Amino acid sequence: MAVRLLIRNASQLVTVSAHGARTKRGAEMRDLGIIEDGALLIDEGKIAWVGRSADAPSFDRSSPDVEVFDAEGRVVMPGFVDPHTHLIFAGSREDEFALRCEGLTYQQIAERGGGILNTVRATRGTDRKKLRSLASHRLDRLLRYGTTTAEIKSGYGLTEEDELKMLQAAHDLSAEHLVTVVSTFLGAHALPPEYADDRTGYIELITSQMIPYIARKGLARFVDVFCDSGYFTREETVRIFESATSNGLGLKLHADELSATGAVEDAARFGAASVDHLEYISKEEIGLLAKSETAAVLLPGVSFFLAQRYAPARELIESGAVVAIASDYNPGSCMSFSMPLMITIACTQMKMTPEEAITAATLNAAAAIGLSGERGSLEVGKWADIIILESSSYRSLPYEFGGNPIAHVVKNGVLLEF
The missing domain is CATH 2.30.40.10 (Urease, subunit C, domain 1)
Known part of the structure; x- marks a missing residue:
């Protein structure tokens, strides 16, 4: 050789x-x-x-x-570096896609028990070996389409056992697959049914048990939170960030996808590696990102697939923020792993130039997962x-x-x- x-x-x-x-x-x-x-x-x-x-x-x-x-x-x-995926999951949600075609929104489907919790049920019922096999096949396809590094989030388990199962599957993939894998713990993806009347108890489980264990075992590089309307609050996000930081883990954040939350301020203050989505980001928050090292990871495939507003890429770029793009490959809001397609959508719908979109899908995407010193x-x-x-x-x-x-x-x- x-x-x-x-x-x-x-x-x-x-x-x-x-x-x-x-x-x-x-x-x-x-x-x-x-x-x-x-x-x-x-x-x-x-x-x-x-x-x-x-x-x-x-x-x-x-x-x-x-x-x-x-x-x-x-x-x-x-x-390509894909800094935001949810590619470890079981089940499928094409029925929800059909409902959206009939006019239901992502939030309305979630309120009916669909959405993230639909995938949670399927993933909980699937063992680590099968999850690893499903994800390995997906990584094969990513690689053929040019993605050589990918971040993978947990978040479809929402119990300690099932979140660890997902992270262990990701750990297996990082050792076995050609694609470089970076793991992120997203226990705060949605409130599990078991804690529907005990939000505080679930946050305590995440901060006092799950994060310390994950850090000790080296199962994740980052901790992420879905901070948005109907999911987790800024106060809950800060508690999780504090736990992650004290345990030596990096930070990422889903924010401003469904509404303006103001949580970008928290991400910048804590020095998060990235804040992702940003469809409803404010001018003030754009200014904060421009002065920070926190990358703005935009997800054009989600806006395209859900027929929703796009993040303000031009304003973010012109402000001087670090702008990256990702697929957000997941069974609910973007069933595409194709970074070439994300680049096309970024250009046609977000008015990025081809050069900006390529930079956002390579070097800046690597920065969003802490790897731009060695890849991108x-x-x-x-x-x-x-x-x-x-x-x-x-x-x-x-x-x-x-x-x-x-x-x-x-x-x-x-x-x-x-």
Whole structure:
């Protein structure tokens, strides 16, 4: 097996280089660091050299430890990073989709016992091995569509046993699957039926038992909360954040999806890695994010699938906030794992430029899960997570939508065969 891989003859080597910085903001997001007729050298899984094909290192093609790959005039760019998914689950909710087509809202379906709790029932009834198998198949599909790193949340168990089951399945996947997996504990996804009359008791369970145990066992990197109308309050969110912080876990937040909550202020104050959704974010909160290191993770597929308002991407970008995009792949509000499709929707519906959307799906997405120092751009020293498009222009990525634009995937320096 070759230790080194030289990729050359890329029409455009889209590096998304931030010259050592961890994020791109504002006008920087339009600079993709493109090298025409580009090449790069991978050594033991990491990028060792980047430049023009004419300047590429020379190797004896018969050398057994070197593989030379001709990109044949295609685009070479970083693999996608999906910083918000719920891909460990059982069951399906196409019946709820049909109800939405008849006019019911996401909230109305949830009030009838559907929504998140529908998936909770199915997931509770499925063992760890089966959940792992289902999720592994989903990760296979993500990888084929160019996603080389993905965050995975729990949140469909809502008991200590079932939340741990989900996180253990994610832990298994991180060891077994090619996709780099980052786990997030989302016990505060919805109030479980068992605690319908005891909100305080459930928050106590999360903060006093579940978070400390998860931290000790290394089962999650982040703790997330769904802070919104009908779910968890700002006060409850702060309690959970305090527990997570005291136990050494990072923070993430679902906020302003259904209503304006003001919770972005809490996320910024606690130094959360990201705050996600933001369809109802206020101008004041946009200003707070612009002054913080907290990434704004936008979920265009959710707004598209639910036919609801989109997050104000232009205002966030122009304010100087760190803007990322994710799929939010889940059985209720976005049954798509395709980051190419998310890029198209971000461009057509949120008025992001192709360059901004690509930056948001790579470097800034990696920052939203704390990995932009090692993934998300094609820079020397980073892991070689690379996709090669079918096209010779990166702008074809949002333009030619609906199919799979990925010709080849390189993961940790290994050219994969599908």
